[in-house]
Amino acid sequence: MRETRSIMLRCLAVSKAIARRKPSAPLARTILFGASALASVSVAAQEAESTPVLPAERSDVAVLSAAGPHRIFNFSPFGGGGVILFEGDDPAIKSLGNVPATDNAAVALPRDASKIYLAETYWSHGNRGERSEILSVYDAQTLDLESEIPIPGHLHVVPKMSQMGLSDDDSLAYIYALVPSSSVHVVDLAKESLATTIEIPGCALVYPYGPRSFATVCGDGTIGSVTLDDDNGSSIRFSERMFDPDNDPVLENSIVDRSTGEGFFLTYTGKILSVPLGEGPISGETWSIQEAAGMEAPGTGVQELAWRPGGNQLMALHRDTGRIYVLMHPGNHWTHKVAGTEIWVLDAHEHKLLRRIPLDTPATSVAVSQGEDPLLYVFGFEGDGPGGLEVRDATTGEVLRGRGWPGFGNVFVPGN
Amino acid sequence: MRETRSIMLRCLAVSKAIARRKPSAPLARTILFGASALASVSVAAQEAESTPVLPAERSDVAVLSAAGPHRIFNFSPFGGGGVILFEGDDPAIKSLGNVPATDNAAVALPRDASKIYLAETYWSHGNRGERSEILSVYDAQTLDLESEIPIPGHLHVVPKMSQMGLSDDDSLAYIYALVPSSSVHVVDLAKESLATTIEIPGCALVYPYGPRSFATVCGDGTIGSVTLDDDNGSSIRFSERMFDPDNDPVLENSIVDRSTGEGFFLTYTGKILSVPLGEGPISGETWSIQEAAGMEAPGTGVQELAWRPGGNQLMALHRDTGRIYVLMHPGNHWTHKVAGTEIWVLDAHEHKLLRRIPLDTPATSVAVSQGEDPLLYVFGFEGDGPGGLEVRDATTGEVLRGRGWPGFGNVFVPGN
């Protein structure tokens, strides 16, 4: 045995010179790395040259600034993806960092985007072993995991905006689950614990509004609304039948304004159910976005070509101006996942088409920043290449910047 | 509250008619699915038509036949990949199934490929939580997990053939690890437990041979060989310095024949160290594959263009015929990971070039099946598209079949 062979990996000493950022100070010690590979690191002063020697660098970790209204949170919980953060004003649309998520996780952001909440399922050995159902809480500036709140579970599904959401005051998280029964888990975010679980048989998804309420969509064509009382008891109200669930159902990525409780439920054929979800009976008016555009409202024909909504996250609302953005494509009925070739901009209250924005490449998803100077984010582009993210002026529709990058998924923005 | 709304997901009864494969028998019961969505499934006899009704099908699970010599195990432990099985004789080169593996797992197969051994690291919450270091044992026909043997760990590295291997009789698994010191964990596969850990300071990787021995390569330019005694004690021998570890090191994916103990260690510049690893002192002869091809042996010049070995799993040995296959490309020194544009076929004992096989697309990896009618597998193609797997006649080099499919990695074959 050769005793001179030393252990390969040792935490050996070097001078603290580098730590103190004195780049040209000679190292006080050498580093041993195997007896036969002894060599010295010398940061000795170079012979005088015209350019200075580049200083030694200390490894550090980036921390983000607090999110402004143009921070972008792209969510793609598949194959090791998760949340990728961008800044809408960054000309390069370069990642600011990312947060991993399990396959089919769900996500929600508080209005100031100071946290990222992820409903996740883990098995201790990847696809097997002990199961953990948790709500992971990340600090959205350090991207450090802050806590893991045990929850009963969440629905594993192609990600939808309405799988999970926060109460208007950001104090409660509502998480939709399908087994053992269709229900919503309510998490008290301050206490970091489950507050209650509310069964919503026959209905699914959560559209929070106000301090302690959420809407839900039901398989019989009604809209439900659940309100929690102070003891976490709950009551549910239903509308009359407002849509045909077999032939022209409400799309999952419909929108309820968290603050005002105004619901905008979009159907496969392009009807919007405008439903104020305050007190009392739930009802509302139904209007057609094609009629708002001066066209005929299409029916449910499988060979009835018309402009129709389609995609994944196919609808966005700019709350202050009441503008609704919808991805539209020409197609027959049952093409509700087809990528949009245009974005239609509609006045949510006047029921008027304001603008049609043609897209160079069809896209499946759209989002809009809140507040002043809104930016329109278009993503989920078709094709084999990188998914891309295009940033447009939300008022004019003009392309401001964009960049190909890999991904698909949903985009979340602060202020919603 | 509407009491008629039933729980959404129930395991409700249906007739056993379908289970008994009587496809046209009417269902005895209806399926309830929410009060408002009541509908009946009727497999009633159709009105007489010319073609028979297709029978109802029962879900089942595929099980593979025992591996023949042309079974292929492609290993790509990144981003949710793992082992994908193919049959070299399948004209479509279609997946037979796959076994998941953690990022940077290591793999080994017994000679009959009846099992798949994976050294894996799991954290209970994906990238965090409790760590498990295990050797996962899969049945290679059912692809079911049979057991998880706790081990101290394995090196996380771009996968290499020599990270892990089995003794000639398939009874021991040798798993290379770097921390806390360079060492080899020996697992008794019958007892499903760790037999011992052997430190190999200054050396790395395992090239098993015989019942209880393995070679290893050392940072000072020597080859080591460890032999276990019956009590799992061990002794190590070293060769004299056989290569220049700073300038012309031995490549990691070098080969030792498990049965004969013949080692073929290939260096960056294309030298092969033929080292018989039996009893006594370790020594051998060094020959140049370029000289075997009638060329000059290249040096280590960074602007010295020559045919050089390069790639990932860049070398294969057909044991019965003593043929060595090496991926070669024209390049300077330090291009040892560049994809090969040719495969050179060499006689391991005569030190002669037998054939140069030009490749249509440069590839980083090569493998050969053992026994009669050997097949040559070329994979790890360059470019953005699917990695692909090309099957060639190992004697003539002729392309037999091939197919693009996503992936990169190593290929393991039975009989090695």
Add this chain to the structure above:
Amino acid sequence: MSERSSDNMCERFVRKVARRTSRRSLLSKLGTALVAAPIFPLLPVSRAGAATPDRPLTDFERNAQTEDPNRCDYWRHCAIDGIICGCCGGGPHTCPPGSEPSPTAWVGTCLNPDDGRHYLIAYRDCCGKSVCTPTGSDCRCNETDRDLPVYRPQSNNDIIWCFGNSSMAYHCSTAAIVGVAG
């Protein structure tokens, strides 16, 4: 290739749920339902009106083929969303080795162009194993004929149908014939 039975899955499903949840009222309901019922995988429901013989064909139905089950345009795939198990070592009703068919499924009503009949197709996911790496260029599909939102779960193709499996990890999706659509 041989077969392994997927019997008793529904039973296992309910037992697993029982272990995992603390909501006793629900469990007792489920338990009662089981006592009265033979054990068999949950079958999907037909959607009324899906198979009207004289309605026009959807684009999928116009283009569907019956030869290659490992392509998205195979007739049974009219409402599939996922990776075809045939690209992963399985088949139209066969899970790849080492995975398990889900006891639950979503359903499509697809036209077989060879016999002109509409069949109920159960898109049973194969589960318990990480996502399959398919070999083939047309293995990841998203067809939406009569696909409904998750509040109509049995007609929704976005849900991971791995409830009650040893783990809910999704591997791929099959398209088994359940019967003729009535």
Add this chain to the structure above:
Amino acid sequence: MSERSSDNMCERFVRKVARRTSRRSLLSKLGTALVAAPIFPLLPVSRAGAATPDRPLTDFERNAQTEDPNRCDYWRHCAIDGIICGCCGGGPHTCPPGSEPSPTAWVGTCLNPDDGRHYLIAYRDCCGKSVCTPTGSDCRCNETDRDLPVYRPQSNNDIIWCFGNSSMAYHCSTAAIVGVAG
């Protein structure tokens, strides 16, 4: 962006190893080494002869640029294998938010074309977080100037250099200047 110190990492490394292993003899050796040594991240070694001023340039050195650190041909990347942290919210010596620099690293000796000097570059991996999804088209690199096999681990670019981190999950790789190659 602000910074967080990566001090005391080596110490944490050894402590974690101590908790994880049962091999007491080794631990005592490591423990002894530590008592004698200030706590500081392990620094890589120079390879003798790497920086001979009059040797010809490698292909990488001929083509290297000093403008865009988020491309593979940036001068410091002469021996990198991995995803550039600058494509993930980090920088040449900065880990992306939420990840941790490894206390250990492999080393390259790279020529800075702007000053003609060879620098020792520590390719410290950022760890503790799943693999980064880079944004950019030239972020996954595999450069091999003077890259040696794993039996010369500190010059090997294939090893996941996440020893001693909270978890060994690999996120991306940085390329920090350690000093001028002597």
